[in-house]
Amino acid sequence: MKNASSIRKKGLATVLSGFLLLSVPVTGFAHDGGAADSSSVKSEFVGPAFEKSTHALSQVTFTIIHDTHFHGNFGNPKEPNNIANYFGIANKIKAEKPNSLFIGNGDDLGTSVISSTFQGQPIVDAFNAGKLDVDTFGNHDFDMGPDQLSKLVKASEFPWVSANAVDKRTGDVFAGESGAKRFIIKEVNGVKIGITGLINEEAPQITSMGPNAIVLNPVEAMKKIVPEMKAAGAQFIIVSSHLASPDARIVAEKVDGIDLIVGDHAAFAFDSPEKIHNTLLWFIGDEFTYLGEMNFNFQNGKVADFNYHRYALKTDVAKEGYQPDPNVKAVMDGYNSKLSKELEVQIGSTQTELDVMKSSQRKAETAIGNLVADAMKDYTKADVALINGGGIRAERIFPAGPLTKKDILDAMPFTNYVEKLDITGDQLYQALENGVSQIESGAGRFPQVSGIQFVYNPKLTPGARVLDVKVNGQALDRKAHYSISVVDFVAEGGDGYDVFKGSKILLDKNAGPVLSKVVGDYIQQKGTIAPKVEGRIQVSGDAPTNLYSDLNGQSFEAVLAEMDLQNKGILGSADGGKQFQPEKEMLVGEFTQVLRKALNLKPSDLQEADKLDANAKLTREQMTMLLSKALKVINKQPTVNSEALKSLDAFADKEALNNNAKSDWVVVAYTGLIRGKADSKGRAYLSPADIVTRVQAAIVIERLLQLK
Template sequence: MRTVTRRTFLALLTASLLFVTAIPSLHAAAPVERSGRVTLLQLNDLYDIMPVEKGKKGGLARIATLRDRIAKDAPDALLVLAGDFLSPTTMSSVFQGSQMVAGLNAVGVDLVTFGNHEFDFGEQVTLQRMRESRFAWVSSNVLDPTTGLPFGNAVSFVLRDFGGIRVAFIALTTPATRVLSKGAKHLQFLDPVVAAKDVAARARRAKADVVVALTHQDMADDKHLAAAVPEIDLILGGHEHDPLDAKVGNTLILKTGSEAVNLGRIDLLVSVGKDGRRVETKWELIPVTAEIPEKAEVASLVKSYEGRMASQLSAIAGATTVPLDTRNEVVRVKESPVGNLIADLMREAMQADAALVNGGGIRGNAVTPAGPLTRGDVLKILPFANKIVKLEVTGDMLRAALENGLSQHERTAGRFPQVAGLRYVFDPKKPAGSRLVSVTVGGKPMDSAARYSLATFEFLMGGGDGYTVLQQAKVLVAPLYGPMDSDLILDRLKAGPIAPVADGRIQVAQ
């Protein structure tokens, strides 16, 4: 997952958007042998089964209602989800994504592909979720290295018939998943373009009239894919959390946003003749609002999970005397009071010289008001169940780690380093890899040859979020013996209210 702001729809469609594109036949006057309409419904980056934004938007029960409505006009409409749904949320931290599979089963999702968060709980949990699914998993580039086949029960492509029009669905996931998720280290990720060329060609040989790619990667990568593999007619993407669209050649690229606040509807009007074909594409974003009634069966399922969660998460864990700001524009960009608190607790628990936390490990993307804090509030902030480790690093290694954390500052990337026990000044205008201006550890300038103990997440120890330099570190306390990140805050709350502050440990060069 990555939140972006480019090309966002600032006013989310007072009327649904409608665009048309066409792939002309080789001979416009050629007789038509087959024609038909293909209706696709699209979601991506869906983390909650319940509505979001205080119940005003999204929710699987409303998606189910919309699907039923559309089915009256298009009974063979196919609902697809372009990755990221098993994690990370508070509910997923408890049920490990099983609630999402149950919800998607109830709605009647047809096809999904892997996002980078499908492996957050490890490969075995992913396999179990796949076995529970009544929908098909498609992946053209995520392989089990022991078999060379798509991971689990996924297939490299699916061919579906829409009234005589054959549509192939291929699927591609960013290889960065091996860095972005702690549970995907042993999987093989083929280059998306290489995999797409091979699978699209196989789909055409299987007599596919249209090729649709489900993708979970950056828009820039989707554009590259469209340019490199023109056999793909339509890309239904994910990974970004804003509605985005683009067109490269004759290939349309669509992303619906996140959390089912929109449902994408795409209608392909396909005509096939002896000398070519014509594909006219109409699409719209349907806002999913409180005006849409919830389908009773799905709403009941959602309420059952909420009830199971309530007893575990509603208990008061403590209090905060100040608001807790975990918005991405804070924790992934600059010094964060919440980041300071987490890093300080990690450093203290591990008796380390310093601590390092990636901003992407701090979730919620919201401001929790001052007042009582429930266990659920804490798990919204730290839903990944990260174990804390203690490493021995040199000053040079620590510098390299910090430079990595700052290398994508302009992209609001999750690798941004929140710290304790050290202070640093950085210049975001300098090239990546040379943004650190100064670093002190324990109040003294960092010595490149000195050895320091560092508390950090198990995820980062394994090279997650680009912190590959930490894979070279000596392990002083392994994950098996380290505490859980959320437990540190829960234990601290038992001692009294928290009041995290910014103290200037991270500064931007003037």
């Protein structure tokens, strides 16, 4: 078994990769963006028998060199790990084996200080000089926006390919008008090699793809394009992959006809390739640590044999006679010289130390986060400002003292533009809930804020964590309107901030400046700054049971449901006072009103309720019918098929159900809205005639909101 090392951690997919053994449980793609059913992908490492040094080929038909994933960096020119040395090894292989292709895998153009300063052009110039053969899109290639990426595609002397990055206006590949292709076919030593690419499916949520660039499901995209590639003559099909390696393995498992997948969004580095069905996969990390070489003996329309070798720049560059690629080195040195002059200008100074570590911005209020948010609020004259913590990163701590342009670009490397929106207090509340919803995983959505003070409890359920919000010292009015300064990435729903999409724009990104300029100008104007942590974001360990005096003894789910529905104005105290009265029986009319309010339904949307006595006590069967009809209205009602019918098998009284109502029971049981009542022997019952209490109704409505 070969070892795998993580070059850079990149979220859940990276964690999943770390557990990879010979049997890999992974989560499949779903068309709605969620997870599909799990499958067990069998991946067999090819092992040391194929190591190049011990396994010579009778002939080498063609060679594949991979991959890039440079994040807009040139690397350190004084150390082995830099772009000139990377291309030096690649082009040394090409000189020895002219039947070679060098394949990139995206995330090359952004985002670094040098790529932000020169808008991604340095990497394109280096790739042109080094004669890269093909590249694909990664999420960071969109960090400067789709228009700039399209310009860079046009400036490239090599093709860009993608099977699933699409312009929804044309249905064709993104940047097709600039020369990008869905796939290309290169004839190498008599073999027609087809090459396409895949971008990670969550890219629209984590970068700036704009309103027209969309990402197709990778499995479905490959199932469509492989036959097209074969029809065009491809004999050997390669996927330049910017998927996380667990997701690439799913593609190999579910799509026939792919011969080789290289590249990994999650940046895991494996010593050797692996094989799933008839597909080889090899993941070698990112940036400049490793470069992969695979040699193929291709005979009679198929691979007869292959070997491979992984180069480590730290050791291979030190070997006698090695030389960096001179053309790429000239590009690197030229841009580095320009950058030094451009960025070493002092713009101000700080009296306090600034922690600009990426991890710090994702878990708590920081001084640099307050500075950035204050600069945004000041520039736009907004009521409040919010910046996603993932947009601030430098992996170092700025000491008290001078600040240069380079420091600011280092801290804010993304080309994000400042916008100003008109939002409601409820939108702001929901945005803060989103911001603290994934704090456990260190997600970039954690909010750094200005003009906002809020308290949250990370032990509570995501979506019901925010306990108190003030805007400039006054209690948040969820019905009032506020102006907010955000970056375009957040305004367009990035990092889960969907609540801002469609808001009235008071200053759009075409008029707003880039974030790093806003912050740089703010510092330059003040001359000396002293930002500090002020208590804008506070963490509470208290459960919110004290908001109602009669919640003691309720389950944790019940307390969360009751408090969340109160905060959202859906279901409050039974008497308008301090008691929720959880055991009070629910009336039909009361539940109907709550249901309509929770789903924003019109009276005509739930006509079935009008046939019931509004003043009668609500039974579980009546609640089930109303929930089922409501699911249909919001297009969340599942099909009642054989699989759904099995959801009733666990209930001892399923045979006693009214046949006319059975489909409704299937729907609510299958979606998990109603989970039955258990007796002392652990048997579950649906109990259709039982009267529903307020706490039971609150739990069901909260589950419905989560489902929605």
